[in-house]
Amino acid sequence: MKTLLLLLLLPLVSPLGYAENIVDQVVLDYSGTVVAPPCTISVPSAVVDFGTLPISDFTTSDSATDWKEVKINLTDCTDVSEYDVTVNATPDSENNLFIANEGTAEHLAVQAKMEIPTVMPAYDGITIPIRLALRETISQTAFDFRIRNNGSGAATAGSVKSVITLVYTFK
Secondary structure (H helix, E strand, O other): OHHHHHHHHHHHHHHHHHHHHHHOOOOOOOOOOOOOOEEEEEEOOOOOOOOOOOHHHHHOOEEEOOEEEEEEEEEEEOOOOOOEEEOOEOOOOOOOOEEEEEOOOEEEEEEEEEEOEEEEOOOOOOEEEOOOOOOOHHHHHHEEEEEEEEOOOOOOOOOOOOOEEEEEEOO
């Protein structure tokens, strides 16, 4: 107990003995709010498997697979009237509205869209605003994906791989 008292008194005594060494002080006040997230994304990752596709399906610039839908479930949403979805991906070198194929097949890209209810293309860097009607609740968002020729020539055999990150910002 005596040691604790001595340590507490030292800071009080020390500045008085060295008055010629007074320095300016800065006082920082901290504040903030801790909140629960407004929604929980219950599908944090998904795999879209197009299976094995014949190279003859991708000979022209408008060649593409059928669309495949991915639903992202949102649960426990409270007081959300609007949110944004930002797409992050590597853009295709021939068309930045497509997502680059990082696999070994050449002249192929991934095309993405979201229907909200109008069709919105989804590509690197775009932020898609979602505005809910009064008393409307959200339970999921859906994206559609397809593989397509990127317009730079006939596709070659190989793999198709892309990684797309969706960033949800709830307001």
